[in-house]
Amino acid sequence: MADPYAIWLSEIMLQQTTVPHATPYWHRFLELWPRVSDLAAAPRETVMSEWAGLGYYARARNLHACAQHVTEEFGGIFPDTLEGLRALPGIGEYTANAILAAAFDRPANVVDGNVERVITRLHRLETPMPKAKPEIRRLAGAIASPDRPCDYAQAIMDLGATLCSPRSPDCSTCPWQFACEAHAQGDMTRFPVKKPKQPKPVRKGTAWLVQGERGIWLRQRPDSGLLGGMMEVPSTDWSEDPAPAQPPFEADWVDRGEIRHVFTHFELRLSVREASAGADWRPNDGVWTPVEALDSAALPSVMRKVIAAGSR
Ligand code: SF4
Structure with a gap:
């Protein structure tokens, strides 16, 4: 029998994401966390930062929650029934059937x-x-x-x-x-017959790329919603009709152009504006992140584009 943990990871990481370079991520997860209980015990921030680049960040949160559920409720052993698998966080009809067939060789209806x-x-x-x-x-x-x-x-x-x-x-x-x-x-x-494509709505906003003595100002996004739990360069709301942007403090803000990123349901265009913070400026929220720590920070691709647009 194949290892249900490795099968589950591959279904979530390789089948449910569309990035072409996901396989090294799967190897890395198995190397870092060879058993489901190892993944369950890992800090969620570490899991999120190892996932960064794969997109679909809700899946990373569900992945961690599922590992904890299997470890705490089932002693680290995946259920071997469709109902049992479907009841786990982040496991839908396709994934449950795929695990059932691939890991347990049980009759299944796998439809990708x-x-x-x-x-x-x-x-x-x-x-x-x-x-x-x-x-x-x-x-x-x-x-x-x-x-x-x-x-x-x-x-x-x-x-x-x-x-x-x-x-x-x-x-x-x-x-x-x-x-x-x-x-x-x-x-x-x-076949399959497709509905005519609708153009994606465009949302706009302004990102405030602030350089300070201790690095770049980053903030954690709320747990729920788009890019939940990931780090971000603070920005205005993303809206189809944005209000004029108010910078977080008075400074000589430099326009660093616009970055574009396509999400499933909309295209985002962010104007990047950059400034240095004086030594006495303290943000109300967020953290200063040293430049050398950016690579390992849980930053989604869109935020890496914002940082790349800066002067650093
Ligand atoms: S359309 Fe697809 S399923 Fe039908 S004969 Fe051709 S290859 Fe086979």
Whole structure:
């Protein structure tokens, strides 16, 4: 049996994030915390800073909470049922099924983006995504093999990832070509049907990049919400219609241009303004972070862009 802890970590870190360079993060987590109880015992700030760069920071918080739950409630042993796995923090339908199949070789209905493509083509499903998801899940469940569940799940995901590619499916070597309705009609690449894309709203704000004798002024974001618990360069609210920005103190603020960052639901444009703080200025909140400690700080990519725009 595969190690459920390593499988769970890989599902969260490699499948649920879209960054192409996630594999070294997975190795690093396993090296730092070889067992789930090691991860549970780690300070959350350390976990967040090791996660920095992967995005989707709520997942890092859930990852840590889940490790603590498995350690405290189940003695460090992952549940081996769908219901048990679904009840853990941060584990959704896909991840629970994937762990069930890969770690326990139990019958499961693993549906990722590749499987969605295969199923919508097999049935020429006209319902657009994401509305089609429940129907896809039902159709995928109907053909999921109860024999060798781990191999079956891997095989259908591989079929989607290799032969049934988004733009040029290789139907001539596909074992399901004779059952595939899209292949019969020759319109494979029309599936899955997508809703026309809406442009993302643009939010704007101003980031205050303050250099002091003891480093750069950073602040921790609230636990809940976007980038929760991560460090940030303090800024105004991010809004589609921002009010005029009021700097935190009087100084010769230098305009360092604008950085852009695309989140799932909006594009952010931050004007970066930089100043040196006098020795007598004390921020109401936040901490001074030495420049040499920035690399290991729990800073999301957008904040690294802000700091890179500065004069340092
Ligand atoms: S026959 Fe072609 S379109 Fe249909 S599942 Fe196979 S690779 Fe995909």
